[in-house]
Amino acid sequence: MAFAFGLAADDPAALEAFATDTGAAATVYAWFQDWSARQTFDAARADAAVRRGALPLLTWEPWVAGDGPDQPGYALARIAEGRHDDHVAEVATQIRDWGGHLALRFLHELDAVHYPWGSGVGGNTAEDAVAAWRHVRRLFAAVGALDVTWIWCVNVRTPGSSEYARLYPGDDAVDWVALDGYNGGTALPWGGWRSPQDVFEASVTELREVSRRPLAITEVACAEQGGDKAAWIRALFDLAVAHGVRALVWFEHDKETDWRLASSPAAAEAVRREVRVPGRLGPPR
Secondary structure (H helix, E strand, O other), X not given: OOEEEEEEOOOOOHHHHHHHHHOOOOOEEEEEEEOHHHOOOOHHHHXXXXXXXXXXXXXXXXXXXXXXXXXXHHOHHHHHOOOOHHHHHHHHHHHHHHOOOEEEEEOOOOOOOOOOOOOOHHHOOHHHHHHHHHHHHHHHHHHOOOOEEEEEEEEOOOOOOOOHHHHOOOXXXXXXXXXEEEEOEOOOOOOEOOOHHHHHHHHHHHHHHHOOOOEEEEEEEEOOOOOOHHHHHHHHHHHHHHOOOOEEEEEOOEOOOEOXXXXXXXXXXXXXXXXXXXXXXXXXX
């Protein structure tokens, strides 16, 4: 089964570099935008993705990025009760007026505790999570911003994280479900080297018990330290095929460690081989 492959990167030009390096086109481009200073919709970035044949995927984050999870002004209850309606309606109107098709990942990694909207952070409840999601989606509908694929995303399960089912707003309010997961190897204190199956398998099973909506992996990457990154990439592509993943988005950043696909010649070659398997990649569906 073919799936879309994409990049989360600072610059949409990364799509061109990927095509040059691999001989295959990435068909999703993802970026992050927070709610600080009433940031407007970045239509130029979305246009740049479309020109390169990619689906624009906006991760829309209700916080001031980098200020940590203790930001009570962005608690889920405040979103649900309408404290940010002016900003939400403004951005929704901009997306409508832009006129293209957009994938929107709102409240991503909702089960985790590293954002103000995270389950249990600042008193957030599962009921608040559902109410905030449905409220924002209603505002988009009210202004006519309808050409949007709504992606509900959770982190892969970690000890103490919330059950997916309690947070899920329902199939009538979600278009795709998604997971984020990383292998930090020995570069980061996340439990050592873990295979894609170790990272994703149990979480895919749990998420599939909640919904049969199309499944995406919207953030994934692997460190170099602690194992064989090239083999890890090959196993990730096998996992995506086995689970019928709709879209796979690699976190193409040198951040906590060098997550990038070309962090080593072996990793880059593994990607080139995988994306050129006949019938492997396709457009977002």
